[in-house]
Amino acid sequence: MFLLRDDGRLILSPSDLRLASQCEFALVRELDVTLGRAPKPPQTEELMMERLKELGDAHERQELLRLSAAHPGRVKQFPRPAYDLASLTAAHETTIATLRGDDTDVVFQATFFDGGLVGHADFLERTDDGWLVCDTKLARSASVPALLQIAAYAAQLRSAGVPTAPVARLVLGSGVSTDHLLDDILPVYAARRARLESVLAEHRTESGLAQWGDARWLACGRCEVCEAEAEAARDVLLVAGVRLPQRRRLLEAGVSTIEQLAVRTEPVPDVRESTLDRLREQARLQLVQEADPDGRVVAEVTSPAALRALPSPSDGDIFFDFEGDPLWSERGSHDWGLEYLFGLVEIDGVNLVGGEKPRFVTFWAHDRAQEKQALIDFVAYLHERRRQWPDLHVYHYAPYEKTALLRLAARHGVCEDDIDQFLRDGVFVDLYAVVRAGIRVSQRSYSIKKLEPLYMGDRTAAVAKGDDSIVAYHRFVLAREIEDRATAEREIQDIANYNEEDCVSTLLLRNWLLARQVEVDGVGGPNGATVAPLAGDGSLPGGEAAAQVPSDSRVALLELERLLRATIDGVKPQDRTPEQQTIAMVAATLLFHAREDKPFWWKHFDRLRLPVTEWMSDPGVFLIEDSEVVEDWHRDTPRQRPRRTIAVKGEPMGGTLLKPGAEVAAVYASPPPLGVELLPGHLNARSSASVKVLETDDVIAPNGHVHQVLTLEELMPKDGDEHSDAPAALVPSGIVRTTNIDAALERLARRVQSSLPELPAAAGVDVLLRRSPRLHSGGSLPVVGEGDDRYVRAIEAALLDLDRSALSVQGPPGTGKTYVASQVIADLVRDHGWRVGVCAQSHASIENVLAAVVAAGVDPEQVAKMTKEATEPTWTDLASADDLAGFAAEQQGGYVIGGTAWDLTNPKRVQPGQLDLLVIDEAGQYSLAKTLAVAESADRLLLLGDPQQLPQVSQGTHPEPVDASALGWVIRAERDDERVLPASHGYFLETTWRMHPALTEPVSRLAYEGRLRSHEDRTAKRLLEGVEPGLHVRLVDHRDRAQWSPEEADVVVDLVRDHVGRTWQLAPDEPGRPLTQDDVLVITPYNAQVGTLRAALDAAGFLDISVGTVDKFQGREAPVAIVSMAASAHADVPRGIGFLLDRHRLNVAVSRAQHAAYLVRSTVLTDFAPRTPDELTALGAFLGLCERAVTTTTHEQHPTVSA
Secondary structure, three states, X not given: OEEOOOOOOEEEOHHHHHHHHHOHHHHHHHHHHHOOOOOOOOOOOOHHHHHHHHHHHHHHHHHHHHHHHHOOOOEEXXXXXXXXXHHHXXXXXXXXXXXXXXXXXXXXXXXXXXXXXXXXXXXXXXXXXXXXXXXXXXXXXXXXXXXXXXXXXXXXXXXXXXXXXXXXXXXXXXXXXXEXXXXXXXXXXXXXXXXXXXXXXXXXXXXXXXOOOOOOOOOOOOOHHXXXXXXXXXXXXXXXXXXXXXXXXXXXXOOOEHHHHHOOOOOOOOOOHHHHXXXXXXXXXXXXXHHOOOOOOOEEEOOXXXXXXXXOOOOOOEEEEEEEEOOOOOOOXXXXXXXXXXXXXXXXOOOOOOOOOOEEEEEEOOOHHHXXXXXXXXXXXXXXXXXXXXXOOEEEOOOHHHHHHHHHHHHHOOOXXXXXXXXXXXXXXXXXXXXXXXXXXXXXXXXXXXXXXXXOOOOOOOOOOHHHHHHHHHHHXXXXXOOOHHXXXXXXXXXXXXXXXXXXXXXXXHHXXXXXXXXXXXXXXXXXXXXXXXXXXXXXOOOOEOOOOOOXXXXXHHHHHHHHHHOXXXXXXXXXXXXXXXXXXXXXXXXXXXXXXXXXXXXXXXXXXXXXXXXXXXXXXXXXXXXXXXXXXXOOXXXXXXXXXXXXXXXXXXXXXXOOOOEEEEEEEOOOOOOOOOOOOOOEEEEXXXXXXXXXXXXXXXXXXXXXXXXXXXXXXXXXXXXXXXXXXEEEOOOOOOHHHHHHHHHHHHHHHHHOOOOOOOHHHHHHHOOOXXXXXXXXXXXXXXXXXXXXXXXXXHHHHEOOOEEXXXXXXXXXXXXXXXXXXXXXXXXXXXXXXXXXXXXXXXXXXXXXXXXXXXOHHXXXXXXXXXXXXXXXXXXXXXXXXXXXXXXXXXXXXXXXXXXXXXXXXXXXOOEEEEEXXXXXHOEHHHXXXXXXXXXXXXXXXXXXXXXXXXXXOOOOOOOOEHXXXXXXXXOOOOOOOOOOOEEEOXXXXXXXXXXXXXXXXXXXXXXXXXXXXXXXXOEEOOEOOEEEEEEEOOOOOOOOOHHHHHHHHHHHHHHOOOEEEOOOOOOOEEOOHHHEEEEOOOXXXXXXXXXXXXXXXXXOOEEEOHHHHOXXXXXXXXXXXXXXXXXXXXXXXXXXXXXXXXXXXXXXXXXXXXXXXXXXXXXXXXXXXXXXXXXHHHHHHHHOOOEEEEEOOOOOOOO
């Protein structure tokens, strides 16, 4: 920012948007400097920044050369103007005049100036769609500031009436160019600029400096400006562990300083008692250190059990630390991050007492291939040491090392079983978890460097912290590129010295913790334990197979995977042909479910190593607060295992409510009852016996947390005995076996391997290839004709012509995809005798299609499934899924069977190749791996669904994107950000029969690139008395709500009351009827808000209104849908803003409505600066959706709904 000399006007630049997005308090302090109210901070010379500027200029020149070659004689370059009003205005007018002319295709360094903001675009390139804004960035990935910058230039183009391309482009230092939809980023730019100008205008009218604690300015609490002010104010942010939302609640309760927090004993609203106790004790201890004349760091043991869980020391122990650059990527690759140093120290044979230094061992990597080799070498090194010292452990501080190893193994497809085995055996010990669980330290941070005064002296390495290591590595890379060997060697040695000090610090911390354990126990040595012995079945106590020696089948799979990968070894992912990519993905499916299952067990055992109080942010966990025995241990029959019934009260973490019939596992605190084994290093133990939820009762506490009262039936574990202990928590019980699915994937992989170098002609393989459907005729897909049945005719003709291939159909909300599919299936079964299977992720989806097939005229005796969801099935209801084979054998002609992947891959139910066609419904939520498995049952595939609705969910990390949805993979055949199926690959059902045109338009812009339209004869004639069709936004004032908002619940009740009873007409000339409660759907992202809304609606007499999360309503419709967002602000959102603003979930929620959809949201929900490009596009899509509302109303804060 600067002051215009002509009239003193404050002129902004895109860099001010960046500062405002990072910290508004720092922004207004910058304004103070600009206005002369505060001195300018000293500028330090930064050689690295100078070098980066040089490289950035070179990158820009390279792009200029490329564009000049592509547009010879049609590139125009402008000089930078003087920064006065006349020069800036003239430069802007010259830019616009040039763009309106026809003699220029590329403009370099165009100046934009709208009177308040000035910027210089690197490149503007003429395209068929309009002028494309391009900016060169040396960074290897897009950033929020870069996106806001190109949005600023595009906004000025549009404001001047210059046609613009629908996207803007970043030309990155990695060699990749990324395109970004302006519809997604322009709303954020507009909102952030408006906020920027409002903040600066308001502060400029004031006379003094910006004051710390002024609630008008959002302070990040982390930058240098904030840290200095927090220090001066003795702010509670100085207390380790205080987060910004907690700080806000403490301030509202009158607790603003560390001194006040240290003596606070009264409750603080919306802060858990255990959290307040922890923060109070932390503040007290920090004041103890501050009162010490020498500022000595002090520590207290808070949990002796946590220290006792430390393993006994071994001569083979190693102390490990990574150095990595999260933004590194190879040219042309979208895979970010490089672990450039695996560093560790050894202590065997080292006389530490005598002053000898531990041995430092390094594994370096400067590209992807070296990173893979470093991982292989590190794992081999660890295996060799374990052979010599079976009791060794690898100590590290914070979970990054373990997480990075898992990520590397998945990325490179090597050493996965080895690392998994290390984790199963408890080889890796995170000392941060031990410190967090068992020690309180008087420092403001628990980073390892802040703990070092307890056990070691000052560091001496030139590199001081992790960020410095990344900068030093950048300097090393640059020096190597320009062949400055001396600088390169110096930088790499500085990194090594820093890493060695980190490893030595980890060693000394381990020894210090062991000493604290000795002090607490009063014994002469550590009370640790070695690796748990294996049970007789080769499993670890607690249920997970240890599999120290891989089974023969596992070895065979690994060898098959190796053989497939060997055929493409050395080819970088970005350089692969479609055939090579297919081979890589087939190989990756072989261990798909193993990789999907691992995170469950990793998370499970990580939990058991931590106190239960550390599980509060862990979805799927139920923390028990109180319990009582309803019926003590008993047997209903002599042979039955003993069981008891208990009632427990507690809180489900993450808002995931337990339901009757759910199977869970009980976790007991140490010491556990007999039969529940406590593993070494664990603070809690999981019972191997199952627990079933019999009844539930949901209660919303006054602080907004959802509690449940559960009635449970708990079985006694094998070798257990009667006890009166109550479990401390309930956790997910386990995973479902996938034996037949895995076998189908192996069959496909062997077929692919045996056919190389060619690929087999198969429907599943064609999906991976993203190939246009292969037809017997050799032509293109049939053209869609006219009439309401036009898609039925085209799809049926395409399937009849299909040659061992796949056809895709994308059906947005209300386009009748189930109807279309059922008509096609009916014709193929009746007229052509086809054997058809219907598969989906859920039984409900399958049964919905089967019901439609019967309604389309197929004899119910020709349609079969073992019913799971439907209460009155219209098809043949099989007693068992095993009866599918017998049903098919009895049919004389065509038939339809329904089943999940477990049915379609079970040879006892469905034989490979048995079906003429397999229809996968909801294929936008169906993984590629499962698609390949079920595809083995049929000659042809019909992928039916919409990836723009609820997404495919995956837990694992995979070396290839086999966890992506099948239909989503096909849709992105031509462009990574494509949202509509290319016509070459199938059919996009572009007409919705559900939504009024006024409602279809915002949904179409949100999710379908504007290509979805309404069937106007059907939808535009509908009338709801006094209610304008379309999207309506209702803004509600509330604060500090995370997953529930009684304020929004009040507004929802008002909306329901206002709409129920109004006249609803399908057409003006048709008789109307009163809108009933069944005509209104209420949708919210969180289960907690479901309970709040249900209670509020019931209290108001609206007992028949359907309320639920988005998942409940997929496939449903009603005249009116009301969507309650619940969360107050970005900082309050528990699962991340990406979940709340997810365009897929918003698409489903809003598109349930036929006539009017209401979006009920906080007034400040969108008042935040995105931190990542994904957050920016999510926010932009949501803002764009809200901008297209036909009405926007702000509601005053309502009285809260009583719990």
